[in-house]
Amino acid sequence: MTSPYSVVIAGASSGFGAALAHDLAATGHQVVAGARRPRPDALRMRYVPVDLTDGEATARFAQGATEHLGQVDGLVYCAADPGAVGRAWQLDADTFARVLNVSLLGFVRLAGHLVPHMQQAGGGSIIAVGSQAARTPVDLLAAYGAAKAALEQYARCLAEELSGTGIRVNTLGIAAETELAATHRAAKAALRGRPSPHPPLPAVADSLPLARWLLSTEARHVTGQTLEARRP
Template sequence: MLCSQVMLGSVFRCLRTSPVAGKRSMSQSSLAGKVAIVTASTDGIGLATAQALGKRGAHVVVSSRRQANVDKAVALLQGQSIQVTGTTCNVGIGADREKLVQMTLDQCGGIDILVSNAAVNPFFGNIMDSTEDVWDKILSVNVKSAFLMTKLVVPHMTKRGGGNVVFVSSVAGYQPMQALGPYSVSKTALLGLTRALAPELAHSNIRVNCVAPGIIKTRFSSALWHNEDIIDEFKKMLSIKRLGEPEEIGGVIAFLCSEEASYITGETITVTGGINCRL
């Protein structure tokens, strides 16, 4: 026992005094020189992620289906001294995905980070009432486009010596939400996609991770948090008795894209305020 304590004490003293360790910790928070594509990034979690990456030095490429939203987000980020480029993109359309990637290469010279945040939910109700069209739409945008965007950027990340891919899932991926059955299933699929891609891309020095937010106060989730009865039920499951803010997700994503997370891949971080959704 005494021997173990002496060894641990020596290790901790070494970590505190090592100049190499100190240099690593100072440099790990910087994303200077990195180029980051964030899909669906003119509002909510996507915009907060662009801000978090940009404030750490990355050049962020934001996108949305509507030009007006892109213009508004670009102006906001530029006002915060963030390097930003913006374009319209519907990730469910192949030509739009290719345009987004090519524009990033043309204007920024490469790609280091992809945050796949785009998602839709055109259905609210009993899962047995959902139609084939609903499933096609949800799986196409929420799952298939996430993979196809990854497939497009991986060769360019490889040329840069590596990179990071982060998928935005949901606590519903672990615990399906009532009336959000198809959406919940699509978010579960992203957990599996993360695990499937991570070992295949590790040899290219590309890390693949996922974030599963809880109930975050965004326009996308407003149907939930505008209903006081629903929120009261959710709060019973929370350790932190409030809704999450988009910035609290953006910060976690920025961490996963940094050198501080250099030994993390194939993982999903749940950011839920303490909802008991897994061991």
């Protein structure tokens, strides 16, 4: 990947995805960003509303992104459903399916459209935004954690199958005060009947450098890895 580069960011109306999209555009890179809620375009950033659980809408989003960018050097998948907080045995299968549809299948859909473009271009960097909850049981987040575990393993398989093509695939876990973090905290407090005992998470800006690095040529030998941007 050369600099400046062209990046698609999915799940970018708020939180980490929005912050990364604005950061990359502000530092000279071309960005196509999307999520369900509308947001304005910005200099070097085209924003396209898309529901990533809708296969046809995702295909249109991917095609529009490739036409606008010409070449896609990076894909960052940030979308996640914050709504499934509950005891593991009380979350029903429809809830699991909804969470998997956003966290895993949206990424599968986008990769299906964008990997062939990256193959033609001879390389690229793909980041799936994962979570510590993929590997550590987090109380009341069974559906979220199971979906992130599936996403992480899919990303590893993708990395393995794309080795030698110049396309790198990594999973990046973040820890940041965002809408999702606040929704999880409020829902857990309501279920437990007491506020969260944990201190606030770091600012979202603290998670950006690792994403910028994974997208850059400095990380050209890094693939198939899971990294965590967390407060030490």
